[in-house]
Amino acid sequence: MNTLAEENYLKAIYHLSLNDLNVSTNQIAAALCTKAASVTDMLKKLADKELINYERYQGVTLTAVGEKIALQIIRRHRLWEYFLVEKLNFKWDEVHEMAEELEHISSVELVDRLDKFMDYPKHDPHGDPIPDRDGNFKKHELIPVASLKLNEAGIISGVRDHSPGFLQYLDKQQLIIGKKIKITDIIAYDNSMILQVETIAIHISRDVAKNLLVAI
Ligand SMILES: [Zn+2]
Known part of the structure; x- marks a missing residue:
């Protein structure tokens, strides 16, 4: 213990x-x-x-044992975040602090049932992979929007900055997990970008582009 x-x-x-x-x-x-x-x-x-x-x-x-324990804590943290967003309707910027506390409840039985109850989600609300009960997870290759070129597209799949301020900003702009984006302009002056998201164009700063991750 x-x-x-x-x-x-x-x-x-x-x-x-x-x-x-x-x-x-x-x-x-x-x-x-x-x-x-x-x-x-x-x-x-x-x-x-x-x-x-x-x-x-x-x-x-x-050590191998230390890593196994770390992955179990991360598994619990991410499962609780998923639960809080999907089942209790918290927003994605509200759940990290609560999960910081919940992750320390160590009952394996509780965590396994939570996992099953939600039908074994693979990613938490921020796009980070959820390790399974043996600590295995698929690393997905995500790249920052900032490294996309003109006319390239991707699906928003994660964030590098987990702070509530950033997540609230993304929410407001409707830049949320699962949305398809396409780069329609890159402003040479400051490397900010214009994204096409569904029918609207959104102008994002270089900082935002660096912290928003997509799968291509
Ligand atoms: Zn978290």
Whole structure:
């Protein structure tokens, strides 16, 4: 049994390790908004439990067991987000904080029934893949709208920025998961883009284009 704090560390290390093979104490401290000294204490604990490999000054990697646990937490988080949006009608910008709490309910039976109840969804409301009970999931190749060229099209399938402000902006513009978009103009001056979405044209900034992901 791991504590809530331990689970949050494993999850943070997993997410950080998607970008960097070895995760540093400072990166973890920044991700969890805590001091490097407290991170060091926790890393020692997790290493004693054989959930991470930790050599001072060399960074951290998850052990196979640590990764398995991290994926179960992520599975619970994303299933709860799906449930909150699909069954309780919360908006996609409202569910992350609630899922941060719900993800720590560890009953495997509860999570499996939740999964079955919703007919085994593959992606959460933000387009991120939901691992199955064995921790397997399909990585889908998503690319930012910013890397599409003129006249290229794609289907909105995820976001890089999960902040409520960004999600609310997308909602307002009707740029939501599943919508088909096509690039009809790229403004050379600032690299902003004009998208065709159904019958309307939407002008988006370079920042938005970088944080909105499509499948092509
Ligand atoms: Zn979330």
